[in-house]
Amino acid sequence: xxxxxxxxxxxxxxxxxxxxxxxxxxxxxxxxxxxxxxxxxxxxxxxxxxxxxxxxxxxxxxxxxxxxxxxxxxxxxxxxxxxxxxxxxxxxxxxxxxxxxxxxxxxxxxxxxxxxxxxxxxxxxxxxxxxxxxxxxxxxxxxxxxxxxxxxxxxxxxxxxxxxxxxxxxxxxxxxxxxxxxxxxxxxxxxxxxxxxxxxxxxxxxxxxxxxxxxxxxxxxxxxxxxxxxxxxxxxxxxxxxxxxxxxxxxxxxxxxxxxxxxxxxxxxxxxxxxxxxxxxxxxxxxxxxxxxxxxxxxxxxxxxxxxxxxxxxxxxxxxxxxxxxxxxxxxxxxxxxxxxx
Amino acid sequence: xxxxxxxxxxxxxxxxxxxxxxxxxxxxxxxxxxxxxxxxxxxxxxxxxxxxxxxxxxxxxxxxxxxxxxxxxxxxxxxxxxxxxxxxxxxxxxxxxxxxxxxxxxxxxxxxxxxxxxxxxxxxxxxxxxxxxxxxxxxxxxxxxxxxxxxxxxxxxxxxxxxxxxxxxxxxxxxxxxxxxxxxxxxxxxxxxxxxxxxxxxxxxxxxxxxxxxxxxxxxxxxxxxxxxxxxxxxxxxxxxxxxxxxxxxxxxxxxxxxxxxxxxxxxxxxxxxxxxxxxxxxxxxxxxxxxxxxxxxxxxxxxxxxxxxxxxxxxxxxxxxxxxxxxxxxxxxxxxxxxxx
DNA sequence: TTGTAAGCGTTATCAT
DNA sequence: ATGATAACGCTTACAA
Numbered sequence: 105x106x107x108x109x110x111x112x113x114x115x116x117x118x119x120x121x122x123x124x125x126x127x128x129x130x131x132x133x134x135x136x137x138x139x140x141x142x143x144x145x146x147x148x149x150x151x152x153x154x155x156x157x158x159x160x161x162x163x164x165x166x167x168x169x170x171x172x173x174x175x176x177x178x179x180x181x182x183x184x185x186x187x188x189x190x191x192x193x194x195x196x197x198x199x200x201x202x203x204x205x206x207x208x209x210x211x212x213x214x215x216x217x218x219x220x221x222x223x224x225x226x227x228x229x230x231x232x233x234x235x236x237x238x239x240x241x242x243x244x245x246x247x248x249x250x251x252x253x254x255x256x257x258x259x260x261x262x263x264x265x266x267x268x269x270x271x272x273x274x275x276x277x278x279x280x281x282x283x284x285x286x287x288x289x290x291x292x293x294x295x296x297x298x299x300x301x302x303x304x305x306x307x308x309x310x311x312x313x314x315x316x317x318x319x320x321x322x323x324x325x326x327x328x329x330x331x332x333x334x335x336x337x338x339x340x341x342x343x344x345x346x347x348x349x350x351x352x353x354x355x356x357x358x359x360x361x362x363x364x365x366x367x368x369x370x371x372x373x374x375x376x377x378x379x380x381x382x383x384x385x386x387x388x389x390x391x392x393x394x395x396x397x398x399x400x401x402x403x404x405x406x407x408x409x410x411x412x413x414x415x416x417x418x419x420x421x422x423x424x425x426x427x428x429x430x431x432x433x434x435x436x437x438x439x440x441x442x443x444x445x446x
Numbered sequence: 447x448x449x450x451x452x453x454x455x456x457x458x459x460x461x462x463x464x465x466x467x468x469x470x471x472x473x474x475x476x477x478x479x480x481x482x483x484x485x486x487x488x489x490x491x492x493x494x495x496x497x498x499x500x501x502x503x504x505x506x507x508x509x510x511x512x513x514x515x516x517x518x519x520x521x522x523x524x525x526x527x528x529x530x531x532x533x534x535x536x537x538x539x540x541x542x543x544x545x546x547x548x549x550x551x552x553x554x555x556x557x558x559x560x561x562x563x564x565x566x567x568x569x570x571x572x573x574x575x576x577x578x579x580x581x582x583x584x585x586x587x588x589x590x591x592x593x594x595x596x597x598x599x600x601x602x603x604x605x606x607x608x609x610x611x612x613x614x615x616x617x618x619x620x621x622x623x624x625x626x627x628x629x630x631x632x633x634x635x636x637x638x639x640x641x642x643x644x645x646x647x648x649x650x651x652x653x654x655x656x657x658x659x660x661x662x663x664x665x666x667x668x669x670x671x672x673x674x675x676x677x678x679x680x681x682x683x684x685x686x687x688x689x690x691x692x693x694x695x696x697x698x699x700x701x702x703x704x705x706x707x708x709x710x711x712x713x714x715x716x717x718x719x720x721x722x723x724x725x726x727x728x729x730x731x732x733x734x735x736x737x738x739x740x741x742x743x744x745x746x747x748x749x750x751x752x753x754x755x756x757x758x759x760x761x762x763x764x765x766x767x768x769x770x771x772x773x774x775x776x777x778x779x780x781x782x783x784x785x786x787x788x
Numbered sequence: 789t790t791g792t793a794a795g796c797g798t799t800a801t802c803a804t
Numbered sequence: 805a806t807g808a809t810a811a812c813g814c815t816t817a818c819a820a
Contacts (some may be wrong), residue, residue, distance in 0.1 A: 110564070112797055123807045128799060136805055159510065159567060160797030161811045162501040171543075180729075184522035188547055200566050202512075202542045205530055222452070224542050226503060332733060361733045368735050387522075388733055391674060391703045393710050454813055465791045470815060478789055502813030505796045 111152040121149040131156055144215025171199050171414065174217055175232035176208040179358075181387055182403055186232060186255075189407025195414055202226065208235055214244050221248060228252060228414040230260045230407075234299045236260075249418035251425075253410040257301040264417060264425035267410045267432065271301055271383075274399045274434035278353060278381055279312025281436060282338035286445035287351040287379060291324035293363070295355035305355055305383060324349055328359050342444040343370055343378075350378060350445055356389075357382035357389045360396050364441070375443035385437055394440035402432045453494040462490040474496055474624075511541050512569040513756065516559055517574035518550040521700075523729055524678040524745055528574060528597075529620055531749025539757055544568065550577055556586050563590060570594060570756040572749075576641045578602075593759035593767075595752040599643040606759060606767035609752045609774065610778060613725075614650035616741045616776035620695060620723055621654025623739075623778060628787035629721060633666035635680045635705070637697035647697055666691055670701050677704020685712055692720060692787055698729045699724035702738050706783070717785035727779055736782035744774045 115132075117124040122141060129137050130145045137145075148154075162168045171194055177183050190201055204220050206213055213235070221229060228251035235241065235253035242261065245252040257271040263305055282290055292309055296303030310320055323345075326338045335354060339362055342349060354360040360382030367374050374380055374394055382389060386399035413428040451680035455473075459466040471479050472487045479487075490496070504510045513536055519525050529665050532543055545560050548555055555577070563571060566621060570593035577583065578596035587594040596603055599613040608739060624632055634651055637644030652662055665687075677696060681704055684691060696702040702724030715730045716722055716736055724731060755770040 114797075124798085125800090125807055125809095126805085131816080132799085138805060143607060155561075155565060157505070157567070157797050158565060159501045159504040160812090161799075163499070163505055163814085164797080164799035166812080168501065168801095180522040180526035183527055188717060191545070191547060200544050200546075200562070201527060202544050203533070204542075205533060214580075218540070219497075223497060223500060223540075225499070273655075332729075358733075365733075366734060387674075388730065391700075391730055392733060393735060399814085456813075466814080467791055467816085468789085470789085475813085480789060483789080499813050502796090503815075505798085506815040508796075650817075 110157070111154040113154075113156065114264040116145065116148050116154050119152070121147045151236050162225060167418075168227055169199050170224055170226050170248060171253045171411070172202050172221060172224065172226040172229040173201055173203045173232070174220075174229060174235055175204075176204060176206050179356075179384070179386065182233075182384070182401075185403040186230075186407045187418070189404040190230060190411045193408055193411040194415065199227070206235065209239075213238070214241050217241060218244055218248065221250065226250060227418050230410050230414065231255065233257065233301060234296075237300050251414050251422075253414045253417075255406055255410060257304040259430070260300070261401055262426065263430045264413060264422065267406050267413065267430055269401055269406060269432050269434055271434060272311070273303045274436070275308030275353075275383075276312030276315075277436050278383075278399060279309045279318075280315070281438070282351050282353065282379070282381075283313060283316035283318060285351075285375075285379065285442065288318055289324075289347075289351070290318065290320065291326070291342050291349035291352045292320055293326055293328045293335065293342075293352065293354040293359050294352065295330045297327060298302065302355055309353060328355060330356050330358060332358045332362045335359030336366055337362075339363040339366035343367065343372060347378070348378075350374060351380070353381050353443070355383055357386040357396060357398055358382045360398070360441075361388055361392050364392055364394070364396075375441050376446070379442040379445075381442055383434075389437075390439070397439045397442040398437050399434045400435045400437050405432050452499070453496040454497065455496075457494060458487065458490050458496050461494070462487045479509075493570065504567060508567070509760075510569055512566055512568050513541050513543050513753070514563060514566065514568040514571040515543055515545045515574070516548060516562075516571060516577055517546075518548050518577050518693055519574055521698075521726070521728065524726070524743075525574075527745040528572075528749045531746040532572060532753045535623065535750055535753040536757065541569070541757065544552040550580075555580070556583050559583060560586055560590065563592065567762050568592060572752050573597065575599065575643060576638075579642050593756050593764075595756045595759075597748055597752060599646040601772070602642070604768065605749065605772045606755060606764065609640045609748050609755065611743055611748060611774050611776055613646040613741075613776060614653070617647045617650030617725075618654030618657075619778050620725075620741060621651045621660075622657070623656060623780070623784070624693050624695065624721070624723075625658035625660060627693070627784060630660055631666075631689075631691045631693070632660065632662065633668070633684050633691035633694045634662055635668055635670045635677065635684075635694065635696040635701050636673045637670060639669060644697055651695060670697060672698050672702045673702060674704050677701030677706070679704075680706055681705040681708035685709065685714060690720075692721070693784070694720065695723050697725055699726045699738060699740055700726040702740070702783075703730055704736050706734055706736075706738075717783050718788070721787075723784055725776075731779075732781070739784040740779050741776045742779050745774045747774050 113124045117127045231254045328334045328338045382398040384399045387399045389396040413425045417425040459469045573596045596608045670676045670680045724740040727740045731738040731740045755767045759767040
């Protein structure tokens with residue numbers, strides 16, 4: 105195997121008998137190139153299998169063709185969905201994706217992210233919740249002058265900088281569903297109160313129930329943290345009390361799985377004696393026994409929208425980005441863990 | 447907010463009153479710089495918050511400080527573990543991670559990957575199974591002249607290019623465990639036969655059993671594909687037959703979860719009437735009811751080793767990489783889904 | 789130990 | 805419509 109040096113723009117120019125400036129024009133789709141010259145150059149490019157050097161290009165144009173993904177997400181399934189979604193859009197357009205896990209609670213989060221961004225000279229940054237909810241990060245992003253898009257459950261930013269999933273409406277739908285099953289004694293296990301998504305899901309649920317004249321008892325609202333273990337803890341608290349709810353809605357599938365575990369321990373039949381529902385539609389949701397009724401988040405779609413939006417910002421100098429849809433609707437998925445009250 | 451231009455090496459040189467060549471020496475840790483000059487320069491660097499432009503650096507030295515991760519892994523949990531492991535090592539050393547999902551079965555896989563690599567000018571590439579098992583990709587990687595490390599269950603390559611997990615030994619341990627529980631009627635649901643990991647796990651299991659004089663009946667070896675759905679299908683086949691095994695070992699946790707589902711459908715008690723075990727120690731394994739006995743893969747550790755190995759290859763011109771450990775041992779995790787035969 | 793000067797492969801400026 | 809030529813910010817021979 106002979107190691108060939110990659111062809112450069114100079115090779116193309118020389119062989120095509122033009123200047124490199126003209127080749128550069130073709131590369132960047134300039135209109136002011138003659139039809140003949142263009143095809144001639146294009147042929148040479150194909151023959152040589154020439155492909156521009158991104159580093160040189162970046163150095164000259166102060167662009168990197170690199171997008172960054174910042175997150176601190178315990179849910180790996182969500183992350184994988186996002187990554188595939190982003191790459192589906194960006195890799196065809198010549199961008200690559202650099203990932204950057206971080207710690208939501210870290211003192212140095214903003215600093216870390218800025219270092220990451222400036223070191224890699226990222227053209228744009230996508231931020232996943234809950235990191236996306238941090239206003240000081242968002243401000244730093246704005247100050248950096250780079251394109252960015254946040255995924256969230258709340259419209260925290262201009263349409264060009266955000267894609268939101270309407271968790272509130274989805275939770276309200278779950279409430280309606282519970283009410284229609286005849287449940288009135290309903291408990292809710294919240295997510296961390298610092299996360300917007302937790303608030304949205306709770307408020308939506310309350311709202312939905314109130315349409316049916318049902319009010320969540322305050323002692324049946326317990327604060328979880330989206331982890332399986334905490335779900336178990338909260339479920340114990342709810343199911344060992346003197347009076348038991350007939351239905352429990354958990355802020356995510358992990359905690360709902362915890363509820364199932366406790367119900368099983370205590371010999372409480374799901375869904376006959378207790379209905380349980382979660383949020384996310386994790387892999388977990390369909391695997392557990394009984395399978396979980398839950399809310400499916402259109403994660404992939406959010407990633408596609410965010411990426412499209414961002415690339416528009418980058419390439420059209422912020423024009424058009426606000427026209428890409430900024431809102432998606434999660435949907436109810438009914439499985440085995442919920443049933444009519446008998 | 448005033449937009450400041452980033453300081454360059456020229457700024458540092460000018461202010462420190464030296465040539466840029468000397469600053470460059472300090473940046474790259476050259477030994478031949480006077481102590482005074484060094485501290486003087488270092489101070490200016492700190493004052494200016496100067497950080498070298500990776501693109502310019504790369505253009506001049508034909509390095510990118512970018513590592514690539516190539517995979518086609520249905521298990522998102524595994525992926526997240528790997529990513530965090532890789533980044534833990536590389537981000538301190540100034541490298542970033544670019545991810546590249548791909549399709550194992552794609553005709554154009556090698557071509558896709560090469561395009562990815564040369565476009566991003568990656569300094570090194572980590573390849574996850576099962577993509578890592580493709581010899582034509584490995585050959586292309588070698589030809590590319592770039593550093594690469596493969597993760598696998600088999601020593602497919604030189605020590606400097608691979609980190610293997612000894613799935614065979616782990617499966618043998620599971621076999622021993624089954625035998626010690628008194629099981630003799632044991633079934634095995636394999637992974638895709640095209641994957642090395644499937645073969646290793648099966649051979650190890652057979653080997654372990656044979657030490658106890660137990661042989662796997664051929665009709666109790668059924669071929670799965672590592673998916674939950676296929677696990678269900680295989681479990682049906684095994685559990686609806688006239689004669690039933692007392693224990694089932696599945697090639698991964700997803701399929702083991704499928705077995706649990708079917709057992710539940712058929713009213714077969716696990717572990718009283720049937721022992722079930724998986725492989726991976728997924729999140730799933732601890733969430734299902736009963737929780738799964740399984741094999742835990744030291745994924746994070748593999749990622750750390752692979753990254754260390756690769757950066758050694760890159761920075762020391764292949765010296766030392768072979769001295770980083772190339773093998774890790776998965777371990778048995780006993781939970782609720784297995785029990786003594788009664 | 790330090791400095792000079794020539795690249796690295798693009799894009800951008802300004803002519804023509 | 806096309807082309808010289810100068811950036812871009814760094815590394816690396818080669819000198820001194």
